[in-house]
Amino acid sequence: MEFKIRDRSVNAGTRALVEERRVYLQLVDQGVGYAEAARIVGINVRTGKRWRNGRTASGGTVQALPIEPSGASPKPSGTPLDGPSRYLREADRIHIADRLREKATIRAIAAELGRSPSTVSREIRRNRTVLPDGSWAYRPHAAQRRADQRTPRPKPDKIGQSPQLRDFIQHHLKMRWSPEQICHALRRRFPDRPEMRVTHETIYQALYVQGRGELRRELARALRTGRTRRRPHRHAYKRLPRAIRNMVMISDRPAEAADRAVPGHWEGDLIIGKGGKSAIGTLVERSTRYVMLLHLPVGHSAASTRDALVESVGTLPPHLRRSLTWDQGSEMAAHRAFTVATDVPVYFCNPASPWQRGSNENTNGLLRQYFPKGTDLSDHTRERLDVVAAELNSRPRKTLGWETPAERLAKLLAASN
Template structure:
């Protein structure tokens, strides 16, 4: 899924694992109890806080991840600068973001000249793990932190007070996270364990901010879950209630929004030419629903995809309540799922859906709505919708 363009968070949610587990899988990290073994040989024991290598880390010329610049990337940047190419052109040539190239050139230029080999060595040195805690190497800084803890100051108060007390001394800077690390993980060093009692909580271990079984709300606006959907929608007794979803194209770079009326199985296809983010999806759905009479605009049931982040605005514009399915429960939109399967006959997986214009989508929708359905006693969705419009 990640190779197809999904975010790690979305892919992890789709297969039902924690985001941290998904990150571990992507990076080739093996977990044994409280210990994580990284692909480059780094071993981190989260029980004791110790970090060490089981083998020699990768060489300076190696690439830890595609997120990092390789030596070839840096040489290409140097060549591009010599040939007076823009940063945008250089970034496109190596497949990186322009801001990445801009930061790289700014950080590793001497008298206006970018030095790729020196930049690569500096990056490898800065990336070396484990790093020595700042509180271990700077006695003066450590003394100020200890003094603050003895005065019952919080780590955040300490780090911000240091800026005021030593405005001209950049060495007297430490983040509150570094202080917490030194307190909770003794292997990080620098602070004595008894200083932990100076914290307001008095805890000797970190407390998770959220229980593992608690899901964070996907959207800013509150969601109405499918369990709150009235029975009249569930048994299809009243028409005008729709199910929706996106069918995705190659690499998830293109999409078509699909809408199916639960009673008649009538299908609408929404053209999304630019992107399938929340705003274009909201606008496309509003436009599609406003073509219908008011009595056929009852509700919409969707999954918890991020494309519905503007669901409240959709509701205000159409007066349609949006209900959200439970995670990993596609059967709760069974009519829509079945229709999406039929649509794959016209829009095969792995193809670019952006090549299909509004006229193409209208033609496909008409064909689908003209198919006799067993569940409709061999009527077509178009015939059932026509009956609703004429009665």
């Protein structure tokens, strides 16, 4: 690199070495040694060290922070490094450099840092310094500067910077292509142009996120959902707690219920009708997949559900009344009264965990052939529910070796007698 050393002896007063700093750090990033980089720009080696690492205050000297070429805010020397961090810190990068010199493996370094091996591997690949002879070296301070240069937000959006990319996406959205289909079409059409590739999430953000506007908002109506704004998905940890007291969780359920070897353990739920105003209760025996339907003509409040459960479970013999597993719906707020009346303990699933009642969820899907969504379920009589349950219980099931639930239950009853 050609650099003309400035004659500072002819300058009146002090003048910041802005250009010298920039060139010095650029040379270091390119793999030039610290002493050689200092010689090229005409500074002392100790000056270069202070630019790279900063200087702590002591005696009559003042504190100097490391030079940040990216314009990002420099980190004070006293910044604490303890505690978890989402991103690698300078201390982590120094540890990586030290261990690489000791020929440690990527997995060993990752274990020492408490990180994924892919995190360490990606860090080395992205922030290493390529030397003139084609080899590479990992220099932690240079790696930290590269990481800081990529940190500032917001970053320029890819779609807004390329009119060709924006027109391609808008044209195919008008053709009612999905964002994912458009992304794959871009990869096939422009295999050698990475600037013409985006993910489907980038397209969704360009349509939905306020303040961007790279894509015309009316194009959102061409999506399959037709929504003009993104609908948030609630996570399990954000769900509101249910108004159910004294719940016993499924983790405390007897082990015999999990392996389905012992009959008498049931799963329950509601299928909801139009507007959430009507419902039908469903009970499925885990071992035989035998189905019982609860008639709820006056609503699915806690009291109505409790009474319907007591009536249905009361028809079973004692050895088929071992436990009931339900989700955390408010209709089971009276579960303690149900247990007192039937001597059947109730166990509750974890939030957003329908697989913990897999048999019941599968049965609810079958019931939708008889009771479609969006219909008023209060129109169905007790007799109609019994007919539907009988049809399901007389249907051969692959999981039962092509026996019907009624046949399997009859065998169990005969063996117990």
